[in-house]
Amino acid sequence: MTSDNTVESPAAAADQGLDRRVLTVAGVVVLGAIMSILDMTIVGVAQNTFQSQWGATPATVAWTMTGYTLALAAVIPVTGWAADRFGTKRLYMASTAMFVLGSVLCATSGSITELIIYRVIQGLGGGMLMPLGMMILTRAAGPERIGRVMAVLGIPMLLGPIGGPILGGWLIESFSWHWIFLINLPIGIIAIVYAFIVLDKDETSESQSFDIVGFLLLSPGLALFLFGISSIPEAQQEHGTMFTPRVLITAVLGAVLIVGFVFWALRAKLALLDLRLFKNRNMTVAMITFTCFAIAFFGSMLLYSQYFIGVRGETTLMAGLLVAPQGLGAMFTMPVAGALTDKMGPGKFVMTGLVLITAGLVPFTLLGADTSYWIICGALFVQGLGMGMTMMPTMSAAIRTLEPHSISRGSTLTNIVQQIAASIGTAVFSVIFTNQLKNAGPKLPVPHSPEPVAIGAQAFGANSSPATRAAGMQAPDTFHQLLDQGLPFTAHAFGHTYIVGAILVAVCLIPAFFLPRTHDADTGAAERAVMVH
Known part of the structure; x- marks a missing residue:
């Protein structure tokens, strides 16, 4: 603000960099975003470890990722209302605390069922961290510096999918799977204390009512739709088609609920999401x-x-x-x-x-x-x-x-x-790659297998059929010979x-x-x- 009580012009604000205050706030936001985004990918490298730990099937273990993602999707829609109602500072600290609690519980899991439940708790906390971080930083920097703000937030968003496998692989190989969750404890405590000290006191809006109808339509709709969509690769691999009841029923029901929310939101005065922004x-x-x-x-x-x-x-x-x-x-x-x-x-x-x-x-x-x-x-x-x-x-x-x-x-x-x-x-x-892989290379007979398989599919052992993997164990020399021949076809599928x-x-x-x-x-x-x- 200038000395004559006028607000600085947007053009002048755009020429300013991020000051110390904004960078300090950004530190809080990035800590939370790193935890949330890394945990979307870091668990992926531990899937085989969980299978061995509890003798669970790949489909069951996959719920440690699916449950987290669905919890994230279900809680994101209420973030805008909750931030206005309770304040971004309090909500950010509470979300971080829930995420850390879920992380610690995950590390104490004694069964795959417990781990899945605790991952959902993690997701409920982590789902709000990224949208809350965007709100906090945008308000701190102002609209004219939002490009710089987004560049700060983009670091964890881009590095999460890359850093997750690296960090997860190192922690599992050097320590144990428990540490892919326990590592969030010190980071989370620092983030909560940091947020308490740095973030401004909340200014809340008591008058805005909660859109219960919108919540009952959108949150379950998003969770069901994303579950159906995320089930497509598994359905394609197991049944050879994406059109299975598990995919169709959940995805269609979710889409119907989302469409219902759209009609509701366009008519409601204070909808859970303001679609009029479009x-x-x-x-x-x-x-x-x-x-x-x-x-x-x-x-x-x-x-x-x-x-x-x-x-x-x-x-x-x-x-x-x-x-x-x-x-x-x-x-x-x-x-x-x-x-x-x-x-x-x-x-x-x-x-x-x-x-x-x-x-x-x-x-x-x-x-x-x-x-x-x-x-x-x-x-x-x-x-x-x-x-x-x-x-x-x-x-x-x-x-x-x-x-x-x-x-x-x-x-x-x-x-x-x-x-x-x-x-x-x-x-x-996943579907495109699976179909490409299925047709990769000429069909060759595999020992002890009831039908020929494509060399390319055989090369990609993790995605090959049970019969193909069994054949590999019964006739390893032939299997590995075909494996070497199939690698070029598999690469072409990619x-x-x-x-x-x-x-x-x-x-x-x-x-x-x-x-x-x-x-x-x-x-x-x-x-x-x-x-x-």
Whole structure:
């Protein structure tokens, strides 16, 4: 604020960096985001360990990931209302405490059932951390510095899928599976104390009522829809089709509830989610762009480690390290793109980033069983450069033109879109890859197997049929001979799947073309929100 009691102009604010106060608040937010996002991926490397620990089936153990994701999805919709009602500081500390409690309980699990239940508790706490972090940082920095703010938040969002397997593999190999959960205890305690000291006192709104109808429609709807979508890969593998009752009934019922919520929200005065925010052109364009990007991004991330482990024979830890160049590339461009987005608008950076990602995916469409790691890591680095210019500038374009009182609801909305897009991307790429793998290579007879199998499918042992794996144990020499022959076909299955990813990222250029490409176009709504005191 200036000496004559007028608010500093948005243009002047855009030229400022993040001051010490905002960076201090960012430290709190990043701690919480790192815990929440890492735990979405870190448990993936422990699936075999859990199977051995309790003699559980892969389908049962998978619920340690599914339960967490569904809890996340169910609690995100209430974040906007809860933040307005109870205050962001109190809610952030309570969510972190619940997440830490769930983590400690997970480490004490004596059965797979207990672990699944405790993972749900973890998810209920972790689901609010990311949208709350966006609200806290956006309010602290103001709309004119939201690009820089999103660059800070983007670090855990991009590094989580990469760092999770690396950290999880190291903790399990060096200590025990308990430490993938116990590591959250000291981080969580620091985050809670840090938040208590640093965050401003809450200003709550007592008058707003809770949209119980919207909650009963949206939260179960999201959970059921995402469960149905996430069940597609397993259904495809076990039954050869995605159209199973488990998938169809849950996904369709969830979709019906979500559609019901849309009709309700457009008529209700104070809906759980303010869908009228989509009347904002920038918000709508940004969300369409981000949805297409997230489907391609999270779907592609699923396959990188599978290629390194299934085709190249690397360990989980090494597979995570090989993907690290992607995160390094993002760290180069993300701070620069965040700062320049505040001054120039997101359009130019997002389109440039999408071109870089597409270029980085091209080498993956030509994958072989012996493709040079220099080429692969170089392509991942180029992808990372593009991702640093794409993900967070797109999200900042969605939020920065909202009115101040709408930021909490806008943050919640973007996080729901991210969860849905990530689940769809994982399912779509899993199905495409499974079908490519099934048809990879010529059909050859396998000893003691009732029917021939494709060499490519046999090469990918983790996804092969029980008959194929049994044949491998009964005739190991023949099996490994066929395994070596099938690796090129398996690699080609990965390559063909990445063609879809490259096309999908390129398609993102269409909605990205309509993002603001000048500072004035991007901040018109923000300027209207500035008031002179």
